[in-house]
Amino acid sequence: MFDVAIIGCGITGAATAFMLSKYKLNLVVLEKENDIALGATRANSAIIHAGYDPKPGTMMARLNVRGCELAETLSKDLDVSYIKNGSLVLAFSEKEMETVKELYDRGVKNGVPGQKILSKEEVLEMEPHVSSAVIGALYAPSAGIINPWEYALAFAETAVLNGCEIRLNSGVTGIEKADFGYRLHTEEGYVDAKFVVNSAGVDSAAVHEMVAPKAFTIKPSRGDYYLMDKAEGNKAKCVLFQCPSEAGKGVLVSPTVHGNLIVGPNAVSCTDAHRVNTTQEGLAFVKQMAAKSVPDINYRNAIRNFAGMRANTDRDDFIIGMAQDQFLDLAGIKSPGLTSAPAIGEEAVKILSENGLTLIPKENPVTTRKTLRFKHLSGEEKARLVKENPLYGRVICRCETITEGEIVQAIHSPVPPVSIDGVKRRAGSGMGRCQGGFCGPRVLEILARETGKPPLSIMKDKEGSYILTEEIKKEAKS
Numbered sequence: 046m047f048d049v050a051i052i053g054c055g056i057t058g059a060a061t062a063f064m065l066s067k068y069k070l071n072l073v074v075l076e077k078e079n080d081i082a083l084g085a086t087r088a089n090s091a092i093i094h095a096g097y098d099p100k101p102g103t104m105m106a107r108l109n110v111r112g113c114e115l116a117e118t119l120s121k122d123l124d125v126s127y128i129k130n131g132s133l134v135l136a137f138s139e140k141e142m143e144t145v146k147e148l149y150d151r152g153v154k155n156g157v158p159g160q161k162i163l164s165k166e167e168v169l170e171m172e173p174h175v176s177s178a179v180i181g182a183l184y185a186p187s188a189g190i191i192n193p194w195e196y197a198l199a200f201a202e203t204a205v206l207n208g209c210e211i212r213l214n215s216g217v218t219g220i221e222k223a224d225f226g227y228r229l230h231t232e233e234g235y236v237d238a239k240f241v242v243n244s245a246g247v248d249s250a251a252v253h254e255m256v257a258p259k260a261f262t263i264k265p266s267r268g269d270y271y272l273m274d275k276a277e278g279n280k281a282k283c284v285l286f287q288c289p290s291e292a293g294k295g296v297l298v299s300p301t302v303h304g305n306l307i308v309g310p311n312a313v314s315c316t317d318a319h320r321v322n323t324t325q326e327g328l329a330f331v332k333q334m335a336a337k338s339v340p341d342i343n344y345r346n347a348i349r350n351f352a353g354m355r356a357n358t359d360r361d362d363f364i365i366g367m368a369q370d371q372f373l374d375l376a377g378i379k380s381p382g383l384t385s386a387p388a389i390g391e392e393a394v395k396i397l398s399e400n401g402l403t404l405i406p407k408e409n410p411v412t413t414r415k416t417l418r419f420k421h422l423s424g425e426e427k428a429r430l431v432k433e434n435p436l437y438g439r440v441i442c443r444c445e446t447i448t449e450g451e452i453v454q455a456i457h458s459p460v461p462p463v464s465i466d467g468v469k470r471r472a473g474s475g476m477g478r479c480q481g482g483f484c485g486p487r488v489l490e491i492l493a494r495e496t497g498k499p500p501l502s503i504m505k506d507k508e509g510s511y512i513l514t515e516e517i518k519k520e521a522k523s
């Protein structure tokens with residue numbers, strides 16, 4: 046019997062597990078995929094929004110600003126790649142300058158610190174690659190960039206160190222009301238819990254309807270991106286937004302925490318929330334729109350395209366609240382959900398406690414985490430480490446200088462990866478220009494060796510994404 050079962054381990058479920066794991070509770074997170082953070086959390090713009098966008102007075106406005114504030118301390122405590130580089134909303138016409146002023150006023154109402162309206166000259170001094178057609182901008186210094194899956198992993202791993210269980214390949218297929226709370230049927234048997242949290246992203250309406258009448262509709266919206274090589278990384282220092290309009294929020298250009306450049310997204314309504322693939326038209330639109338902000342991006346330096354699916358809804362806010370007794374919805378967590386996640390986690394703790402969950406703080410919960418990054422060590426530290434463990438002396442990913450020692454460490458981490466992309470998300474191998482073309486086969490070998498699994502069973506990513514199909518040469522018997 047669990048005190049709380051959390052359905053879905055994206056950033057919302059992971060942050061909620063982290064916040065709850067500081068209390069004496071028996072916790073479980075049920076995730077349908079073979080790894081955490083494979084939904085919207087892995088494919089988004091990776092921006093920590095300052096909070097001038099949401100309507101004042103909404104939950105979204107409050108949780109966005111709080112989440113932005115928390116990102117700074119949590120990223121330090123949990124060793125997550127984060128840079129507070131600020132954001133600009135660029136205006137290219139007097140009408141857009143009006144929008145900039147409206148956003149500024151909203152930001153003031155929402156409590157966004159340090160905002161300024163900049164002149165054309167100030168913008169171009171800060172951002173020399175921005176088009177000279179710019180006439181001004183809203184500057185928000187509290188905005189930043191983060192590695193989204195590292196953030197989710199940091200929450201999940203710390204929750205596990207505090208005793209939370211994470212069950213992968215455990216999609217919830219049905220929920221029964223019981224005297225004690227709920228019985229959750231999963232692909233791997235059933236789980237009993239007194240309280241349930243629904244953080245199932247684009248599936249959160251379906252999960253809600255397992256226990257309560259239909260209350261909201263998910264309206265999935267896809268966004269396509271270009272990820273550029275580090276050669277383009279200097280084209281933006283801040284996050285460069287365009288003015289939001291009836292046509293959407295506009296396309297952004299931003300550096301990433303790894304020094305690359307990200308360009309996107311568009312917004313395309315979709316009927317199938319699970320069909321997350323880029324389209325030629327989508328990417329052409331992104332390129333065309335981005336040229337308005339930064340005209341000299343060289344798309345020959347693109348190293349990857351990807352798409353993400355927004356859990357947009359028919360409401361103008363996050364859907365956070367009790368759907369039934371002992372059943373909490375954290376549903377329709379659209380943008381700025383990545384930013385808001387830790388604040389949503391805090392909110393979940395508060396609501397659950399107001400609704401009967403007994404919270405007794407642990408004396409010494411784990412609240413910090415440290416990840417070893419070989420390339421960031423001094424020469425002396427590297428030499429010492431290689432002497433202690435020669436695996437740190439073998440570079441597997443040459444683009445990103447990731448050693449075998451780091452890959453082995455990732456494979457034995459508190460939420461262990463089962464795929465090559467799972468190792469990539471933890472150790473950083475395959476993140477560079479070749480996108481795993483060279484190191485992929487070596488990571489596969491290491492993963493098979495360390496987990497004792499046959500190489501044929503190792504996947505690229507989600508369940509079913511096999512890389513090797515059969516052996517073509519048998520080893521000669523001596």
Ligand SMILES: Cc1cc2nc3c(=O)[nH]c(=O)nc-3n(C[C@H](O)[C@H](O)[C@H](O)COP(=O)(O)OP(=O)(O)OC[C@H]3O[C@@H](n4cnc5c(N)ncnc54)[C@H](O)[C@@H]3O)c2cc1C
Nearest residue numbers: 053055056057084085086089090092217246268382383384
């Ligand atoms: C294109 C795009 C750009 C964005 N940009 C930003 C940004 O820059 N900044 C920002 O703050 N936000 C941004 N967002 C929003 C942000 O990514 C999301 O709000 C956030 O990732 C949502 O997290 P989540 O955990 O609620 O959902 P998800 O990450 O989708 O996680 C839901 C999880 O539930 C699991 N699940 C579903 N059904 C079941 C089931 N029945 N049983 C068990 N598990 C289940 C899924 O497998 C998944 O792992 C963007 C989103 C998109 C798509």
